[in-house]
Amino acid sequence: MTAMKQTILRTDQLQAFYVLDMQGAQKIVKAVNNVEMRIYENEIYGIAGESGCGKTTLLKTLFNDIVPPLRLVGGKIYYRIGSEEVDVTTLSPEEKRKLRMEYISYIPQGSMSVFNPVLKLKETYEDFVRSHVSGQSREAIFELAYKQILTLGLPRNILEVYPHQLSGGMRQRVTIALASLLQPRIMIGDEPTTALDVVVQRGVIQMLKDIQQNLQNTIILVTHDMGVHANIADRIGIMYAGKIVEEGTTGQIFSRPQHPYTRFLIDSLPRFGDKNMRSSVPGSPPSLADLPTGCPFHPRCPHAQDICTRQMPDFSHIDENHKVACWFVGEGHHGQVA
Amino acid sequence: MAFLKRYLIPRLIQYVLVVWLGITVVFLIPRLTPNDPVMAMIGMIRARGSTLEPGSMDGIIADLTEMYGLQGSWLDQYWAFWGRLFRGDFGVSFFQFPARVSDLIANAMPWTLGLLLTTTAISWVVGNIIGGLAGYYTRKGWSRTLDAIAMVVRPLPYYIFAFALLLLLAGFMRWFPITGGASLGAIPSFTWAYIKDVLWHAFLPALSLVVLGGAVNFQIMKLLVQNVNAESFVQYAKLGGVTEGRIVRKYVIRNALLPQITGLALSLGQIFSGALITEIVYGYPGLGMLLYNSIVRADYNLIMGITIFSIVGITTAILIVDLAYPLFDPRVRYY
Ligand SMILES: Nc1ncnc2c1ncn2[C@@H]1O[C@H](COP(=O)(O)OP(=O)(O)O)[C@@H](O)[C@H]1O
Ligand SMILES: [Mg+2]
16 A cells, blocks of 8 residues: 555444334334444445345435434544544534535435436436535536536436436436536445346446546445445445444455355355356344344354354454454454454 | 327317216206106196196196207207207206296306305415425424314314304304305495405305315325325435425425325316305305205206206316326326
């Protein structure tokens, strides 16, 4: 590594739980449980994990969109805005609103109907832009939008239509274009390629890469598809039951996965020329409302020992980028750089 | 244009067919009932105690038969019926003999239109705006309060509510007149005094209709908005930091209103059958009373006249909604 990378987003022992009132009894879903992250400028950070492990909730929390029943139970979220680090959990609703689109933007899931069906796309564009940039004429807003549309290689008339007139892939490209329009420092995507077919998926991934190259900003991308991560991410965090259990560069995660869960995820990827069905992770993920003691993966782990059922391991650091929370990695060095 | 050929023309043909069919049924029904209106009329004249000279009987029967459009075969009658219809002639009323049905309807129509157009419009606009805001801000105190009020008002039987208003504000407080569309002896004219008199008489009936109609629209709209609010395009706009005013107006209320537009058109179409209970409670001289009396007295021509207005009113309203709907919802296209 040459120059020290600048941190743009950082969390500190983040805990965000759904607190549900079930006829008097409280049910607590520990969807984000002690997550400590440091995300850098100018990188694509991937978050992977099975469905239901809390990826969407983690993104919502990082996006600072914490509304009931989700509650910030512990920890803090810091954005580096300009040269200052800001604890964004203490901002007012209006301050939070202003950061969106301009500083941090959101790319929704590909299958969702995210555009107002009764507005032409350019009207949606206008609403999104006007909510952030005041004093712009309609023409100026549209000129900005068209310039970007052309740069991204999208058809010129794409904003003249209603959302239902576009294919799913095109719609997804427009959401990405819109998310990057005001040149935010961070873009967050929740399964933006899921529900698209493979060819379209490739185009969308390329578009995300191009935008990141152009803006030199940060993209945090959630998908359960390890193939997508292999294609786009610089670093990957593996999430299991509300926790990050392993983090490393994409090369490290794919060539030297350490956590047994990560290994299962990598092994379940189809490989070229391999006609066998790939094994998936055995068993099923735990309920986040009723977590097992110790390491939450122990009921499914082939290597589980007594200690795994009693205590959650700290991270061992294999090198400055690669860390893993497993009792059997970096034995005796937990919490220390190797 | 594909729209003309593939949608508009078939739709207009359908419209004409429905109207024709409806009116034909209106023509047939009284003729299929066993009562002979001519004999019923003569029976009534007799019952009043007037003696009829034996010789004039045949003449009277012939006159009545002609006046009611009942001479000749059904086919002849049917032709004549349409001929008269196109001239705006619905024949004479059997029981308010010899008043013409068209005159009776023309007298009642302005009262009904004036009252119901206004109240339907006000309760739609006000109910939807307040219901829309209450649905968006469900957690606010004022929203819960309005919801509680609507919950009490909605299930009240209309006649009890209307009667209570009458008793309290007209009977007890004496702020409003007990009955009628205008003061007795007031001469219709475009003077402020007369208009004031009409508005004063219309206030209680209008209030009763607006409060109950508004409560209905309020509750429906509140539910619609709560559903739309959970849609992903609203969530997405919030994540995009779109200002709340824009989200409420253009994203939530505008989409929630779509089904309400159809509802509005249907209630406008139904205006032509009047508002019977309102008119009974407040002695209001509208189409509802007229229709009611015509049914009670088996006044076929009058029933037919009002029913035809109703049929045309409702089918036209539906036609207009169908044609105008794509303006509100771009997903609906007819070509
Ligand atoms: N609005 C909500 N209310 C209650 N529980 C929720 C809500 N959203 C998600 N959850 C629960 O939180 C857990 C994590 O969900 P999510 O973050 O959506 O996972 P992922 O995106 O990885 O599939 C799941 O157990 C889910 O049932
Ligand atoms: Mg998810």
